[in-house]
Amino acid sequence: MLDFLARLFQRHPLGSKEVAKERLRLVLVHDRANVSPELLEMLKNDLVQVISKYIEIDERGLEVTLDSSAEMVALVASIPVRRVKRAVKMASV
Amino acid sequence: MGEVIVITSGKGGVGKTTATANIGAGLALRGHKVALIDADIGLRNLDVVLGLENRIVYDLVDVVHGQCRLKQALIKDKRFEGLHLLPAAQTKDKTAVKPEQMKELCLQLKEEFDYVVIDCPAGIEQGFKNAIAGAEKAIVVTTPEVSAVRDADRVIGLLEAAELREPKLVINRLRPKMVRQGDMMNIEDIIEILAIDLLGVIPEDEQIIVTTNRGETVVQDQRSRSGEAFRNIAMRILGEPVPLMDLERDGNLFARLRRIIGLR
Numbered sequence: 001m002l003d004f005l006a007r008l009f010q011r012h013p014l015g016s017k018e019v020a021k022e023r024l025r026l027v028l029v030h031d032r033a034n035v036s037p038e039l040l041e042m043l044k045n046d047l048v049q050v051i052s053k054y055i056e057i058d059e060r061g062l063e064v065t066l067d068s069s070a071e072m073v074a075l076v077a078s079i080p081v082r083r084v085k086r087a088v089k090m091a092s093v
Numbered sequence: 094m095g096e097v098i099v100i101t102s103g104k105g106g107v108g109k110t111t112a113t114a115n116i117g118a119g120l121a122l123r124g125h126k127v128a129l130i131d132a133d134i135g136l137r138n139l140d141v142v143l144g145l146e147n148r149i150v151y152d153l154v155d156v157v158h159g160q161c162r163l164k165q166a167l168i169k170d171k172r173f174e175g176l177h178l179l180p181a182a183q184t185k186d187k188t189a190v191k192p193e194q195m196k197e198l199c200l201q202l203k204e205e206f207d208y209v210v211i212d213c214p215a216g217i218e219q220g221f222k223n224a225i226a227g228a229e230k231a232i233v234v235t236t237p238e239v240s241a242v243r244d245a246d247r248v249i250g251l252l253e254a255a256e257l258r259e260p261k262l263v264i265n266r267l268r269p270k271m272v273r274q275g276d277m278m279n280i281e282d283i284i285e286i287l288a289i290d291l292l293g294v295i296p297e298d299e300q301i302i303v304t305t306n307r308g309e310t311v312v313q314d315q316r317s318r319s320g321e322a323f324r325n326i327a328m329r330i331l332g333e334p335v336p337l338m339d340l341e342r343d344g345n346l347f348a349r350l351r352r353i354i355g356l357r
Contacts, residue, residue: 017278024239032246
C-alpha cells in the first residue's frame with residue numbers, strides 16, 4: 001500500500017531507469033571514444049583562443065562534450081556569446 | 094577435447110563466482126566432466142561458495158610451479174558427478190602465475206574435461222589477463238546498474254582485442270518488479286547498449302544467499318527461479334535452444350491480480 005501511495009505522489013513519472021540509461025549512454029560515448037578529460041580540456045582551451053579572435057565569449061559557460069546518435073559520435077560545443085567584435089564585423093562588410 | 098570458458102565482468106560483486114559455481118554444477122548435472130578454476134589468486138572464493146574450503150591441499154600456483162601434479166590439486170565435488178575444482182592460492186599474489194602458464198594449464202585440463210570454467214578476478218589488470226589467456230569463449234556477467242554495465246562494456250572491448258570474439262552476456266540480479274515500475278533497466282535496454290548476445294537472465298533471488306551460506310549451489314534447487322535460470326544457461330551452453338523464462342511469473346496473488354487489471 002505504501003508502495004502504491006509512493007507511486008501516486010511520485011515526482012518523476014518516468015522512473016529512474018531513463019536517467020540511468022541516459023547517463024550510461026553518455027559515459028560509454030566517452031569510454032568508447034577513448035578521449036581523456038585532459039584532451040578535452042586542451043581542446044577547450046584552443047577553441048577559446050581561436051573563437052575569441054572573432055567573438056567575445058563567456059569562457060566559464062563554455063561546454064565541450066561528446067554525444068552520440070545512432071551510428072555517429074559528435075563533438076558538441078555550447079559557447080555563450082557576449083558580443084561579436086566590431087573590428088571583425090567591419091572587415092567582413 | 095574440451096572447451097575453456099572464462100567468466101568475467103570487470104566490476105566486482107556482480108556475481109561472477111556464484112555464476113561460475115552454478116554454471117559448472119549445471120553442466121555437471123547434464124552429465125559432463127567439468128573443471129572449475131578459481132583464477133582469483135590471493136582472494137580465493139570459489140572454494141567457499143562451493144563448500145569445498147576444507148578439502149584444499151594444493152592449489153593453482155602449486156600446480157603451475159610443479160610442486161604437485163594437476164590430479165593432486167583437483168578437488169572432486171562429491172555432490173555432483175564429474176565436477177572438480179582447482180582452487181586459487183590464498184597466500185600468493187597475481188604475479189605468481191603468468192599468462193603462458195595459464196594457457197598450458199588450460200590445455201592440460203581440456204584433454205580430460207568437457208568444460209573448463211574459469212572464475213576471473215574483478216578488474217582488468219594482470220589477474221584478468223591471466224584468467225583469459227587460456228580461454229576460448231567468454232561469458233560477461235553484469236547487473237542492471239550503470240557502473241556494472243559500463244565495466245561490462247570495457248571488458249567486452251578488451252576481450253575482443255584479445256581475440257575472444259563474441260562474448261555472451263549474463264544479466265544477474267534483475268528485479269522484475271522494479272523493471273515494471275521503470276526503476277531498473279530492462280533486458281532490452283542492456284542488450285541494446287552493449288550490443289552482444291544474451292546467454293541468460295538471473296532474477297534476484299534470496300535463495301542464492303541461503304544456498305551460498307550453506308556452501309551449496311542453487312542450480313539443483315528445483316523450486317528456485319535463479320536455479321532454473323542457471324539450468325537454462327547450462328543448456329544453452331550445450332547448444333540446446335531454451336527460451337528465456339517468464340520473469341513475470343513471480344509475485345503473490347495480489348501482485349498478479351494488479352497486473353491483470355492493468356495496475357502494472
